[in-house]
Amino acid sequence: MRREAREAAYTEFVAARQTHLRRIAYAICGDWAQADDLLQNALVKLYVAWPRVRRDGREEAYVRQIMVRSNIDESRRPWRREQPGLAAGDAAARTGLPFEERSALFEALQDLPVMQRKTVVLRHWLGLSVEETAQELDISVGTVKSHTSRALDTLQVALTPEGN
């Protein structure tokens, strides 16, 4: 594949899907700067693997899988990349929304253990099946079911108004 054609197709895909893909990253890490790093890392890998992934028609699944399999522990990556205009420590800029505008559901999601959070995102937001979720996270079907069950119980409690 010629470089021009490769980059044109790659750019078209990124322009069309980067917002959705970064929202997935944000849903699993809760921080826009880290979500942007997760996406960028996955997109770099996609560029390298583009001919093969494009041929298989798996561009979005490929990026998503890299992101959701990433260890999102902040300590593993010592550097942070910033875009011009984003002041360090500016919480509103880093999250994209003032904290109070993120819903209680999103906050409850972020409070879940990371694997429970990932299974909820894949199963109940993106609509993947149990089997697809297991494959995406490289865990067993049974583990997906147990993570999902516990996560939904927790979310249910967190979102039930007191007194009900």
Next chain:
Amino acid sequence: MDIDLRERLDASFGDGPEHRTLETRVTAGRRALRTRQLGVAAGAVAAAAVVTIGVVAMQDSSDDRSDKTPVAPSPSETADPTVLPVDDSWRAGCGHAGQDTCEALLTELPPVLILEDGTAARITDDVQIFQGVDDPVSTPAVESVAVETQFQGLTRWWLVSRQANGTVVAEQMDPALSSVGFDEWVAGLDDPARKPGERITLPPL
């Protein structure tokens, strides 16, 4: 709750801040691809690289210099910002369980860092430096260096500074996108109205 959970999750947060430019995305991909290709051909490249890799000792830092062949440093040039040692202590943060590969991290780090003792260093011997200015930023308690580098096939101007708290901040400029030369770019680094380029921040090293 499960019935409308998808819609509620989708509505529970926004789209976030602006994206990096598509050019930035593509450039990062090109660098990674080039790194991989270089890795595959490492054996063949290594012999040739020994001949050409070195550090420029530029007596003349004019921007329109056409000869950008790096030359080996001499002991008397060690204070020159174009003559920087190699420090690979950053490798402690990669290549181990749960960490990125060092190859991946290499594509993200600035090619020059400022160490704890305030000295600047190249992250690998493959980084070539064509010209540089020591301490271009006059802010007190900030160590900084501005350099023109070539690394992984890309020529960039870098401003790397180490803050008083040990944080290292680096920002880059593609010379092809600049309307001014290196010297003028360096001279403008102290301008408070200057619009910074993409920045990379590292915690205390």
